Amino acid sequence: MEELLRVLVSNQLVFAFALVGITIWFSYWLSDTFTGGRIHGSAIAISLGLVLAWIGGVLEGGSRGIADIEVLAGIGIMGGAMFRDFAIVATAFGADIRELRRAGLAGVVSVFAGIFVSFVVGVVIAVAFGYDDPVAITTIAAGAVTYIVGPVTGAALGADSDVIALSVAAGLVKSILVMTGTPAVARFIGLDNPQSAMVYGGLMGTTSGVAAGLAATDPRLVPYGAMTATFYTGLGCLLVPSVLFLAIRAMF
Amino acid sequence: MIVYGVALLSACLVIGLFLGELLGTLIGVEANVGGVGIAMLLLILVCNLPWFRPLAEGAPGTGISFWSGMYIPIVVAMAARQNVVAALDGGLLAIAAGVAAVVASFALVPVISRLSKRPAEPLKTPEGAD
Structure with a gap:
């Protein structure tokens, strides 16, 4: 047993490949057997991943889900930003440049609209919960933009750490909901072509959420959605602590 | 050589992330802005340039499509390491x-x-088997 553990711990990443493979195989089996393929196997696999992340968080009390368990640390490497970005870029191989041009304007508009709408919604909720300090309101609303914009804004404005934690939590809820909710609503919002995928990526903006949401809906849409989503967090970090904060300070 | 495709992919990512960092510093x-x-x-x-085309076809091309195919497994691993x-x-x-x-964003x-x-058309071919 000790020998096995030693092998697994020193080959974390390779072991992760096997584990993820088994998880995906099991998810497709569930999909075929219980839903007749109606709920996509990758959607089930992503949800299973989130459940495992929750279990890992409860067991270890860390912030990296199941990857905080030592033998499973390879999942953390495989699912980290480096491999995620590498694979996202690879999906662009075979993307149609004409589609990108066609959605150009809509793609740019969607990024600005997405930041603005999520921010405003965040402000409304923060005020509804009784916050009246512009710094706290802006920080919480920044979390509704993404879980990176939240703490970046909070740090820039000098928000309390409990407010920053709230903003991160709001961003995580958003990201997880985009992962799991996208396949369910795709049909109703016309998410079945490259152009609407670019708009979707720009509006949602959470790279992880968009990456998983499109994977579970139709993997061929991934490059288009990911392309616009990657501009969102950077622009959010620019706009929220500056222009949008000034607007909030003028109001409260 | 498969590695030529992987190297091309890697070079694109590193250059892109570097430009994204520069853009971030600039504003x-x-x-990282859009890296x-x-x-x-x-x-x-690059894949559409004639000089680089040999890197995007044949064996080098499979080096890129491999990572494209690993996308969903990587996303599943990513889900499993979220702070749920x-x-x-x-x-x-x-x-x-x-x-x-x-x-609100979905709407x-x-x-x-x-x-x-132009009016968008749904992708034609039915959902791929995997």
């Missing part, structure tokens, strides 16, 4: 803010999609 934010998106554009452009507990610990305010932001997808130049 004064501590974030991955720039890398994707680079890869698309913190998301739920945020309580009602965090959940309300996250849910409302997502609902805007069809509205902004109308700005596209």
Whole structure:
């Protein structure tokens, strides 16, 4: 047993490949057997991943889900930003440049609209919960933009750490909901072509959420959605602590 | 050689992320602005250039499609390392803010999609088997 553990711990990443493979195989089996393929196997696999992340968080009390368990640390490497970005870029191989041009304007508009709408919604909720300090309101609303914009804004404005934690939590809820909710609503919002995928990526903006949401809906849409989503967090970090904060300070 | 394709992919990502960092510094934010998106554009452009085409076809091409095919497994691993507990610990305010932001953004997808130049057509071929 000790020998096995030693092998697994020193080959974390390779072991992760096997584990993820088994998880995906099991998810497709569930999909075929219980839903007749109606709920996509990758959607089930992503949800299973989130459940495992929750279990890992409860067991270890860390912030990296199941990857905080030592033998499973390879999942953390495989699912980290480096491999995620590498694979996202690879999906662009075979993307149609004409589609990108066609959605150009809509793609740019969607990024600005997405930041603005999520921010405003965040402000409304923060005020509804009784916050009246512009710094706290802006920080919480920044979390509704993404879980990176939240703490970046909070740090820039000098928000309390409990407010920053709230903003991160709001961003995580958003990201997880985009992962799991996208396949369910795709049909109703016309998410079945490259152009609407670019708009979707720009509006949602959470790279992880968009990456998983499109994977579970139709993997061929991934490059288009990911392309616009990657501009969102950077622009959010620019706009929220500056222009949008000034607007909030003028109001409260 | 498969590695030529992988090397091309890697070069695109590193250059893209570097340009994204520079863009971030330029506009004064501590974030990478569009690095991955720039890398994707680079890869698309490079694959369409005649000098680089040998790197995007045959064996080198399989080096890129392999990583493209690993996309979903990587996303599943990514899901398994999210801080789900913190998301739920945020309580009602965090959940309300996250849910409302997502609902509002979903609702805007069809509205902004109308700005596209030509009426969009759904991708034709049926969903791939995997």
